[in-house]
Structure formats: C-alpha cells, structure tokens
Amino acid sequence: MIQYNMTSRKQSGPPQHETPVGFGPHAHANCVGDALASAEARCAAEGLRLTPVRRKVLEILLEEHKALGAYAILDRLRDAGFGSQPPVAYRALDFLSENGFVHKIERLNAFVACMHPGAHHTPAFMICRKCDAVAEATSTPSKGALGAAAKAAGFQIERTVVEAEGVCPACAETSA
Amino acid sequence: MIQYNMTSRKQSGPPQHETPVGFGPHAHANCVGDALASAEARCAAEGLRLTPVRRKVLEILLEEHKALGAYAILDRLRDAGFGSQPPVAYRALDFLSENGFVHKIERLNAFVACMHPGAHHTPAFMICRKCDAVAEATSTPSKGALGAAAKAAGFQIERTVVEAEGVCPACAETSA
DNA sequence: ATCTCACATGTGATTTTATAACGTTAGCTT
DNA sequence: AAGCTAACGTTATAAAATCACATGTGAGAT
Numbered sequence: 480m481i482q483y484n485m486t487s488r489k490q491s492g493p494p495q496h497e498t499p500v501g502f503g504p505h506a507h508a509n510c511v512g513d514a515l516a517s518a519e520a521r522c523a524a525e526g527l528r529l530t531p532v533r534r535k536v537l538e539i540l541l542e543e544h545k546a547l548g549a550y551a552i553l554d555r556l557r558d559a560g561f562g563s564q565p566p567v568a569y570r571a572l573d574f575l576s577e578n579g580f581v582h583k584i585e586r587l588n589a590f591v592a593c594m595h596p597g598a599h600h601t602p603a604f605m606i607c608r609k610c611d612a613v614a615e616a617t618s619t620p621s622k623g624a625l626g627a628a629a630k631a632a633g634f635q636i637e638r639t640v641v642e643a644e645g646v647c648p649a650c651a652e653t654s655a
Numbered sequence: 656m657i658q659y660n661m662t663s664r665k666q667s668g669p670p671q672h673e674t675p676v677g678f679g680p681h682a683h684a685n686c687v688g689d690a691l692a693s694a695e696a697r698c699a700a701e702g703l704r705l706t707p708v709r710r711k712v713l714e715i716l717l718e719e720h721k722a723l724g725a726y727a728i729l730d731r732l733r734d735a736g737f738g739s740q741p742p743v744a745y746r747a748l749d750f751l752s753e754n755g756f757v758h759k760i761e762r763l764n765a766f767v768a769c770m771h772p773g774a775h776h777t778p779a780f781m782i783c784r785k786c787d788a789v790a791e792a793t794s795t796p797s798k799g800a801l802g803a804a805a806k807a808a809g810f811q812i813e814r815t816v817v818e819a820e821g822v823c824p825a826c827a828e829t830s831a
Numbered sequence: 832a833t834c835t836c837a838c839a840t841g842t843g844a845t846t847t848t849a850t851a852a853c854g855t856t857a858g859c860t861t
Numbered sequence: 862a863a864g865c866t867a868a869c870g871t872t873a874t875a876a877a878a879t880c881a882c883a884t885g886t887g888a889g890a891t
Contacts, residue, residue, distance in 0.1 A: 502808055502809070502810065528858095528867080528868080530868070530869085532868085532869075533868095548847080548848075549847095549848070549849075550847070550848075561869095561870095562869065562870050562871075563870090563871095564870065564871055564872080565848080565849065565850080566849090566850075566851090566869085566870080566871085567869075567870070567871095569848095569849065569850075570868080570869080574868095585761040585762050585816065585818075586761050586816055588847085588848060588849090588877095603796075603800070603801045603804070605801075605804070605805055605808065605810045605812070607810075608813070614804075614808055614810065616800065616801060616804035616805075616808075617800065617804075618796070618799065618800045618801045619799065619800055620779075620794070620796075620799075620817060620819065621819075622799075623794065623795065623796075623798075623799045624779070624792065624793065624794045624795050625779045625781075625792060625794045625817060625819060628779070628781070628790075628792035628793075629781055629792075629819060629821070632678060632781065632790055632792075632823075632824065633678070633823075633824035633827070634678065634781045634783075634790065634819070634821055634822070634823055634824065635821045635822045635827060636781070636819045636820075636821045637784070637820055637821040637822070638819070638820045638821070639817070639818065639819045639820070640761065640762055640816060640817070640818040640819075640820070641796060641801060641815070641816070641817050642761075642815065642816040642817075643796065643797075643801060643805060643810070643812045643814070643815045643816075644812075644813055644814045644815070644816070645805070645810055645811045645812045645813040645814070646810070646811045646813070647808075647809075647810055648808065648809035648810065651809070651811060704838080704839080704887095706839070706840085708839090708840075709839095724876080724877075725876095725877070725878075726876070726877075737840095737841095738840065738841050738842075739841090739842090740841065740842055740843075741877080741878065741879080742840085742841080742842085742878090742879075742880090743840075743841070743842090745877095745878065745879080746839080746840080750839095764848095764876085764877060764878090
C-alpha cells in the first residue's frame with residue numbers, strides 16, 4: 480500500500496488555493512490526536528464546552544475518516560457507554576458543526592470531521608460514490624459564476640453547499 | 656408589485672454565463688405552459704414516456720415555482736386522483752430528475768422544476784431561507800478551485816451539488 | 832390477434848433520518 | 862445553599878425514502 484501525505488501543502492504543485500485534502504492513506508494516529516488536541520485548545524480559548532459526548536463524536540468521525548450517518552455514530556456512542564437515543568448524536572453534531580469541527584454532507588445525510596480546523600472557510604467536498612470516502616477542499620463559490628448570478632439577482636449568500644460526486648483515485652484504479 | 660423579467664438574457668449586464676434565473680414575479684402562465692410543451696416535445700423526440708403522473712408532477716412543480724418536498728407533491732397528486740403512496744411521487748421524481756426536468760435541492764430534501772430545460776448543465780441554486788424560494792443559475796464548479804483540487808487529488812467529478820443559502824431580494828426588503 | 836416482455840403503476844409495510852417534548856443533571860453565579 | 866443555564870437522557874413522533882410484490886399496459890414479435 481502506497482503511503483503518501485494527505486495534505487498537498489508539502490507536495491509539488493497545488494496552485495494558490497487552500498490545501499485540497501487528498502484521498503488515501505496517511506499518518507492517521509497523528510491526524511486524530513492532533514485534531515482532537517487542536518479542538519480542545521480552541522474550545523478552551525473560546526469558552527466552548529467540548530463535553531465527553533461531543534469529544535467522542537468528533538473522535539469517532541476523525542477515526543473513521545469518512546462520512547458517517549447520525550445513526551452509525553449513535554451505534555458507536557452506545558458501544559462507548561453513552562446515551563443511545565438519536566438526540567444524543569444530533570445534539571453533539573449540531574454543536575460540532577455550528578463550531579466548524581465537523582461538516583454535514585448534504586448529499587449523503589452524513590457527517591465528516593473538518594480537515595481545516597480553525598480556519599474560517601467555505602468547504603467543498605469530493606465524495607466517492609463507490610467507497611463513500613470524502614475529501615475536503617475549500618471553494619470560493621461566491622467568486623465564480625454563482626457569485627455573479629447572486630449579485631445580478633440581488634441575492635445575499637450566507638452559506639454554500641458545494642459537493643462533487645465521482646470516483647476517487649483508489650476506486651478508479653480498482654475498477655480498471 | 657414590481658414586474659420584471661425572470662431571465663436576465665434581456666437585461667443590461669450578465670457577463671458570459673448562462674441566464675441566472677432571478678427571483679420575483681414573471682409571466683407565470685406562459686412559463687408553465689411553455690415548459691410543459693417543451694418537455695412533451697423533448698420526450699417525444701427522445702422516446703421518453705411522459706406519463707400522466709410524471710406530467711402532473713412536473714406541472715405541480717412548475718405551478719408552485721418553488722421547492723416542494725416529495726410528500727407535498729404527493730398530497731397534490733392525491734387531490735388530482737393519482738395514487739397516494741410515496742413511491743408514486745418518488746418514481747415520477749426519479750424519472751424527471753434523471754432526465755433533467757427537475758432538480759433535487761439536497762439542502763431542503765425538496766425538488767424544483769428545471770429552469771433551463773433542454774440544456775445540459777450543471778445547475779446551481781440560490782435558496783432563500785426565509786421564503787424557500789429557489790432560483791436556478793448555472794455554475795462551472797469544475798473550472799474553479801474545486802476543479803483544481805479534484806485534478807490535484809486525482810478525483811473524477813461526475814456530478815456536482817452547488818447550493819447557496821441566503822436571503823432573496825424580496826425578503827431582504829421586507830425585513831428592512 | 833395474441834403473446835410476451837419490459838416498463839409503469841398501485842399499495843402495504845418498513846427503513847432511515849430527524850425533531851419534539853419533558854424531566855433530570857451538572858456546573859456556575861450569587 | 863438557591864437559582865440559573867446549558868447539557869444530557871429518554872420516550873415518542875414526524876419526515877423522508879425505500880422495499881417488496883401484485884397489477885396493469887403498450888410496443889414489438891410470433
């Protein structure tokens with residue numbers, strides 16, 4: 480199994496947009512630990528309460544490193560000894576997504592851990608329809624055709640959902 | 656109530672992208688009739704079967720001119736004497752969206768009639784969070800930051816979801 | 832003309848996703 | 862300790878989507 484870095488910051492040539500997080504293997508233990516630590520730090524700094532359930536949900540999403548439905552998360556919460564009714568998961572997910580630690584993938588009715596913690600950003604996602612792997616990039620939809628259309632129409636954009644569905648490199652290879 | 660044209664083709668200055676459909680009033684009877692006629696024509700030309708249920712669902716969406724959930728559509732189907740179980744609506748919606756006559760708004764779990772019938776396009780939507788009005792524009796997400804990220808990651812885009820949530824001109828005025 | 836095969840529809844049941852409502856608990860503030 | 866607020870646990874229910882299976886229907890083959 481090849482081993483390459485997940486972010487492209489250190490690679491040869493990503494042009495001028497933010498780290499398009501790639502697919503494939505990477506230093507996962509670090510990635511989980513670092514992200515959790517950074518979430519804790521930010522919560523402390525901003526007076527947000529990263530309670531055990533919330534922390535566990537974030538950990539689950541970081542561990543899995545793919546989009547999980549609320550009920551899949553709930554199963555894991557139950558296994559870990561937390562409450563097992565839907566609101567437990569949904570409330571944690573609400574908190575985490577309001578604060579940018581996780582994002583909802585509308586196309587899948589599922590959730591992923593944020594790959595650009597800390598940064599204010601307008602996320603964009605690449606979703607593999609074969610393996611459900613999800614990679615996060617950043618987009619600037621308000622600067623392209625959509626932004627122009629919004630301006631022309633007098634529409635004030637507050638939030639954008641940008642999701643691309645397709646086939647990830649690994650699955651493309653497998654099927655070939 | 657002001658009266659302005661819905662398409663911007665005839666207006667002063669939309670740059671070089673396709674007709675960003677605007678919000679607000681327009682010649683609705685024509686719009687519904689024309690769209691239905693054009694759908695019928697295209698189905699005839701391509702050997703697609705625009706059956707009564709399918710036609711009715713398209714008509715409902717054109718009439719309402721906003722995003723409707725499958726169950727809202729189902730209610731109207733029942734009133735019109737069609738079957739009243741969910742699959743009736745979902746199957747018609749599947750057909751219509753596979754063939755580009757309607758689009759699903761993932762953010763709302765709802766459906767709208769296509770405003771660019773006939774054209775192959777990658778739709779983008781502006782959704783008013785106050786009144787749920789939806790305007791359709793076209794986007795070129797594969798040409799911007801997302802396209803670059805996909806290329807860098809080796810991800811093959813097959814389909815994109817682009818939805819902007821915000822406030823439409825009418826609602827912005829009302830609240831002011 | 833009728834057979835047949837693919838496609839479309841009707842219906843009941845079920846699954847999946849999400850929220851409402853309400854009491855209890857935990858951590859702060861005073 | 863009293864009182865406040867945010868978080869949690871649980872029951873119940875709503876909303877969105879699909880499964881499974883019987884029935885109907887229309888176009889081409891025989």
